[in-house]
Amino acid sequence: MEQDQEQEQTADGGRAYRKIDRIRAADQILEDLRDRILRGELPHGSRFPPDRDLAERYGVSVATVREAVRALAALGLVRVRHGSGSFVTVRTETLIAVSMASAIQLESAPVTDVMDILGVVNSHAAGLTARHATDEQIAALRTCAEGLADLDDLDRAMDGLRDFLRRLAEPCGNPVLAAICVFLGEVQVELARELSQRGLLPLRRVAGALQQDRIAVVDALEARDPERAVRVTRAYHVHALDLLTSVPEAREVRCSDPSYTGLISSLMRTKLASLTR
Structure with a gap:
């Protein structure tokens, strides 16, 4: 031997x-x-x-x-x-991105399913973030949330939302969970951009309607209350999903939609390209 x-x-x-x-x-x-x-x-x-x-x-x-x-x-x-x-x-985030993007394409998952998954994982991450995030990280999250109160510019709104979701997940202390949240957050942001550009999602109304939900998430983190953080983060995502499904055309967007298929493929390419930077 x-x-x-x-x-x-x-x-x-x-x-x-x-x-x-x-x-x-x-x-x-x-x-x-x-x-x-x-x-x-x-x-x-x-x-x-x-x-x-x-x-x-x-x-x-x-x-x-x-x-x-x-x-x-x-x-x-x-x-x-x-x-x-x-x-x-x-990189962990890239392996997860490629695997999840492939699964989304294979199952022709609708937008609502992707957002629902994000709500589940982000809620769990928020509970962990309430325990592990530093005061500075939570303060940065509040600044980000407050900056989303009233935005007319699409690019600024999408960058702000992406930053909020990333800052919510990354301090959770679980790199794999954080990577899943970040990737699904990227998908949600790009879907919101696509629907806004189509005129199916009124940016100003949606940003304003979700503002109190985002502030509630930050309040729970500042209170270091994991159970409350899970609860209000889930409520935030449910509210976002309700706003999305209030538009019949948006509710029907699936992977068979060319723009959605292209979006997933584009995200995969971006993730792979980012590795060489």
């Missing part, structure tokens, strides 16, 4: 690359490289091994390795930069 373990180590003490069976070789390479990335053996930002080196290590053709690397890129784990090689781009 000890001999087998020694054979699995490289000269520098790392885990050796195993030889790959010819059948489904690219899939096996994909699985092995994915495991190495998620274990941290190939950390975020590091240069990915060249295709020829991997081909030699696995005992396969360069074409087979490239097929596996393309799959890794599609998963958001590797970024191929033409002329400068490939780099590892693994």
Whole structure:
């Protein structure tokens, strides 16, 4: 057993690359490289091994390795930069974004379902934020909420809403939960932008109608009352959903709508592109 373990180590003490069976070789390479990335053996930002080196290590053709690397890129784990090689781009928020965006597309989830999920996860995050956020973080959230009281400019309104949702979730102390909230918040913001541009969602009326809900969320956080924070955050999202579904045309927007499909695809591209910054 000890001999087998020694054979699995490289000269520098790392885990050796195993030889790959010819059948489904690219899939096996994909699985092995994915495991190495998620274990941290190939950390975020590091240069990915060249295709020829991997081909030699696995005992396969360069074409087979490239097929596996393309799959890794599609998963958001590797970024191929033409002329400068490939780099590892693994981040929790990106893995979640790609997975959730794909699930939304696959299930043709309506806007209302996406917003309802955001309400559930954000409510839980708010309860944790009431416990873990610093006074400075809560103060910044209040400033953000107060800035959303009366906005006529669409871009400013969307940036403010995005900032509010991010600041509500990020201090929760659970990075995975925060990443889910941030991604779904991005979807909600971009959907609101799309509906506003179509004339289906009156920006000024909606911003004003939800203002007291946002302030109630901040008040609960300042009071360090987790149960109240969960309750008022859920009420905020229910109110937002009620406003959305009061417009019949907005209620029917689904993934089959070209603009919604394009939105999800655009968010996925943006998440992947942000990894190289």
